[in-house]
Amino acid sequence: MRVEPLRSPLDIERMEHALRWYGYRNWMFFKLGINTALRGGDLIRLQARHVRASHLMLKESKTRKLNRFYLNDSMRPFLDDYVKYMDDDDYLFRSRYQN
DSSP states (O other), X not given: XXXXXXXXXXXXXXXXXXXXXXXXXXXHHHHHHHHHXXXXXXXXXXXXXXXXXXXXXXXXXXXXXXXXXXXXXXXXXXXXXXXXXXXXXXXXXXXTTOO
C-alpha cells in the first residue's frame, strides 16, 4: 500500500481533529511526528526522558545516524503534561494491546 504525506495545512488540521477523537495518545503521536519529522518506528522507541529536555538525541533507525531534534515551544506544554506522571524509562507510546 502506498502512503502519501499530508501536504496542505487543511489536511493536517483535519487529521489532528480526527485523531483527537480517538484519544490523546494518537494525537500526541501525530503532533510529535509532524513537529520532529521522525518516522513512526523512531517515535515508538521514545521514552519520557527523551522529551524532558529542550531537544532529543536519537539514532534514527533507517539511517543509523545520531541526530538532534529540537522540540519547539508550541509542543512543550503538551509534552510536559503528557509525561507528567511517567517515569523516565516509560515509553511515550505504549501499545494498547500490551499487558
